[in-house]
Amino acid sequence: DQQVKQNSPSLSVQEGRISILNCDYTNSMFDYFLWYKKYPAEGPTFLISISSIKDKNEDGRFTVFLNKSAKHLSLHIVPSQPGDSAVYFCAAGNAGGTSYGKLTFGQGTILTVHP
């Protein structure tokens, strides 16, 4: 099941610079998308989401961009901080029918921010 893909297993960035994490999806029925951050031995922590009717959503240092025609979304973190070092998961869902709330996850990208 490759409906949501994060093609970069890891990303290394210098503190203060921009981190860009990418995610592609294949299922046109997805109508909302989320980014989660996960530290070892903890559950995923919700970061930011975007509905398919928008192309951008911003929350502090985090911005998610959605390109529906390309079935691509990205998470920008500016400026990056060492505390941002974690695994980032992209997830997608469909708000209709019995699948309401069910999330399909990507494989995750390990972000390392160097001081």
Added chain:
Amino acid sequence: EPEVTQTPSHQVTQMGQEVILRCVPISNHLYFYWYRQILGQKVEFLVSFYNNEISEKSEIFDDQFSVERPDGSNFTLKIRSTKLEDSAMYFCASFLFRPGEAFFGQGTRLTVV
């Protein structure tokens, strides 16, 4: 800040034994989920639960699995006869109305030996 709590944090069990994983979702949430992550793999959907019944389940969620919300606060996942391949992190999640704001517990690491 409200949180989803899961117990135990780690459970070791022998193959063939029954296990019950427990979750206390955020108190006013209406939708409840179990996910799992096998080491090195994706987080996978197992089951969703709303209005005291299963609304959707994945292929993984076979007859060995069951869920309950016995007392209006706890949300449990039972595996009747564990197999080695059930070893994984199991995450409980919940949200109120908007699936775009699902909160996850810290997970239970299940090890089947």
